[in-house]
Amino acid sequence: MKEPVNQTFQTALIAAIPNLRAFAISLCGNVQTANDLVQETMLKAWANRHRFEEGSNFKAWLFTILRNSYFSDFRRGKREVRDEDGVAAASLSSLPEQHGHMDMIDFQRALAQLSEDQKEALILVGAEGFSYEETAEICGCAVGTIKSRVNRARARLVELMGVGSADDFGPEGVSQAVMSKAVQ
């Protein structure tokens, strides 16, 4: 007979997989390594499920396990083969044409060139929507450190993407940029 707690845990774990995977792919820059990393995270989470404190942030807990696994084993192991073109093709294959497939591949290449600290902070704050405080906790460092990493990551992306003139935006790009600004 199954304990209902385990059922709940498993359901929550399943729900978090898409985000764990997106974070892992962003970190590893390699889909296969990322999948291995997510599997390991799932196994560790399951094995340590009694350690999760009820009422605390489950997603943040899972992300902590994932990034710790990445920095302790996966990165050091360097098991990934750097194949950025292949990665871009594999992970973005289903991107609709009208959304600027090439732009996204360029973006992914630029992202891959960030330092791992910066990339991690940028993704957690800028894409995953964790607060600076939550991100600091996940990464095990000070809030100020996270803020500065995010700022550096953004500045570096600007350099890497080479968006140096208003021409790069086009009329549509500008209005989108303004609109997304207004929403924030």
Place this chain on the structure above:
Amino acid sequence: MKNKGQDATSASEGTTGGCSCPEGTSEKESALMPGSTFAVDEPHAILDELIQAQIGQQLSSFYKELVNQPIPQNFIDLLAKLDRLEDGT
């Protein structure tokens, strides 16, 4: 003879440091003055905001695309295995 408006570039370069060598700037420096690598002498701030908004948007689209990918089958198999272990079989 120099007339008015000759030094527009230096006048608008209000940020720290006069060195505008993009290759030489360290990560730290470029974070402090994000617009410094561009040879733009007027709409610095506005352009920088637009660029940042653009990058934020690309980051969101990139990430959303990853999140929306289907879960690989072996993940589902793994969870089923965990489930069976829990049953004690």
